[in-house]
Amino acid sequence: MTEPLYRAEALTRTFTTSGRVVPALAGVDLELARGGRLGIVGESGSGKSTLVRLLAGLDRPTGGKVWFEGREISALPERELGFLRASVQLVFQDPRSSLNPRMRVGQIITEPLRSRLVRRQLPADVDHQQRLAEVLAAVDLPPDAADRYPHEFSGGQRQRIAIARALAPKPDVLIADEPVSALDVSVRAQVLNLLTDLVTSAGLTLIVVSHDLMVVRHLCDQLAVMRAGRIVEAGPTASIYADPQQDYTQALLAAVPRIRSTGRDQS
DSSP: OOOOSEEEEEEEEEEEETTEEEEEEEEEEEEEOTTOEEEEEOSTTSSHHHHHHHHTTSSOOSEEEEEETTEEOTTOOGGGOHHHHHHEEEEOSOHHHHSOTTSOHHHHHHGGGGOHHHHHHSOTTOOHHHHHHHHHHHTTOOGGGGGSOGGGSOHHHHHHHHHHHHHTTOOSEEEEESTTTTSOHHHHHHHHHHHHHHHHHHTOEEEEEESOHHHHHHHOSEEEEEETTEEEEEEEHHHHHHSOOSHHHHHHHHHSOOOOOOOOOOO
16 A cells, blocks of 8 residues: 555644633544645634644644654654655745745745755755746746845735745645635636646645635645534545535535636736
8 A cells, every 4th residue: 555645643733822722633634645636624713724734844733643755744853854844835825924025036936945954855956046947937927027026016926926936946745825815816716727737747746725615626636624623524525515415514615606717817
């Protein structure tokens, strides 16, 4: 049997607020094969972002374990996570706040290549400028975008910059946390189409966090529905969309607008 790329077992995560223990995850089990496209969906506070932080090695579980490529990552110190930092990259919800406004786009995109932990895992002769040109072209931005600042671009273009930054170190896994929720409706489908194309062409494993089932339907072939820190329904996206078994999933489907697929442009 092939080892899954990701495996999580009995994950729990609690936080203490004003002396009160608040559970964010309550016994989550998860497996994801290499090349899979997993959508994690649920309302605010369902635990989906907490789960993703554990998968990305940005937080530690209170209980349970996470394995990546057969190696347990949930207890490793940061200095030993270079292999994970090079393999897993993130795209955040709001490109306005995730991009340093004082850095030029070229510096922003090549910043992961200069990271000490990531650099250890990459070939010593990586040409930063060549890689910059490659990823700008991949996200449909012109070469001169490298010399400009984030505020000079539209919201959709800023998210393309964030995607380019994530792609720069040639990761195996792309984690997108609400990647279009901060964008205008008119450009959401364009960014979703771009992500689909890039994940396919690079052969990436994709994890998408969203409150919107239409977004994960567009991007993902597997779906995990979360509520109150637990996965309440999981399986192929098409099957869950066609015949949701849980009342909660049915309510999510009924509550969200449909995203109309359109061609890409420079937004």
